Amino acid sequence: MRRLISLLPLLALVWMTTAVAHGPSRQKIAVDVTIAAPADKVWEAIEDFCSIEKWHPDVTGCVHEGGYKKGATRRLTLANGGWIVDELKKYDPKKRMYKYRIDEMSTAKTIVWAGKEQAVPVLPVANYSAVIEVKPIDDNTTRVVWKGAFYRAYMNNNPPEEMNEEAAIEATTAFHRKGLENLKKLIEQSQ
């Protein structure tokens, strides 16, 4: 019996190794809003890489460095005290779009999972990249699409609920949705 008990940690290890088998797959979201304004006017509101501090209720500050070349960055300060550093990947004013990815983020909280401390990032995702694009529908109607592609924050198998796919999709969708809805409100009010 003693011998058996001494084997238990080994068995647990074998089980864990097998359990790690299913890795995460990349997720995507696309949130859009239709605004009663011309496309140029909508683009004017978001073309500045740091404009997000003006139209996103959860972003309280933004510091922009490096202009509009690939590799330029913005550091967002969030209403909840967290921060995110985004890096510009593509900026195309003709197509009225830009693409960026998260380089670094603050930790929202630390949890213990699978015997280890896990830092839950302020946006519970990994390898997040996004694109925001302004598309004219007609002279006075414009659609803004804000897409994100990412993995869940926990890269091993059996994620904690704070770091699983549902958490990642929910948090990013809510972040995009809240921003776009406020953008719509601000532009339509000023019309």
Place this chain on the structure above:
Amino acid sequence: MSRFSLLSTLLKVAAPAALFFCFHPLALAKPYAFITNQGEDSVSVIDTAVDRVVKTIKVGHKPSGVAVGGDGKIVLVTNPESRDVTLIDGNTLQVLGSIPVGEGPLGVAVDREGRRGYVADWYQHVVRVIDILKRRVVATVRVGKSPAGLAVTRDGRRVYVANRDSDSVSLIDAVTLKVVASRKVGSHPFGIALDEKRRRLYVANVLSNDVTVLEADTLKPITTIKVGDRPYAIALARDGGRVVVTNQYEDTVSVIDAASLRVIDTLDVGEYPEGISTHPDGRRVYVVNWFSNSVTVLDIERLKSLTTVPTGEGSRGFGIFIAP
């Protein structure tokens, strides 16, 4: 029979035959492109004669890798989440069965005869050898960490594999099933392409944003070429004269000229391009756009996009998805 009447007889037979092959649907229906749709557990079959999806086939869970061999008859699809490979008849488009293959099947290749399949296991750091007739794994070869892209020589005697987390490439002797050479490449190598005519192996390095060019026999480095952001997979066009690389983070492909080993153009495709394969005409290149759920068809001679084919949710097509 006079020479003239022989010719006229030949014409009488050949002309309708030529017409038949030109316009008969069966003659048009080849080859197919098999596109894995990770988000909906299916494969979209594109008829490359008309560039649209003619069938959607249900496969295992979260399909990713794909390989076509045996003159287009054998199609292997890796399903990382159901941990198996789906075997499809590439002519009838029927699922023939599935083969369990360890913990994390991802990259896959098949030999020209369609006898053997090779499956890279992302988690167990091995390449598994599938006997396609027996429909089971017959051997396992230990390689580097998190193996991904695979390539098999035409004679079926050698297999190459990119080991993403070891930043290396391994060369397997397919007869002895031993790793006979390995070489460090760039950071996180993923997709590879083998040019047997020039005896070169091209390796896309996801994190270092470049392509390593190796001598295929010795794995001796020839050069490194900077490409776009997050290169993923590689296809050879114009008989290896052009090397086309998908750049996931910038929605483009880089076109490399094999003679000068330089990027000669960068073409826009859909969002998050991943898998890439060349039509046997050597000219049309099919690029799978993961975010856009589509395939962009490029004319690599005129360096322009011909059309976009809508596919399924989360299309990936990692591997040679059109019979070479």
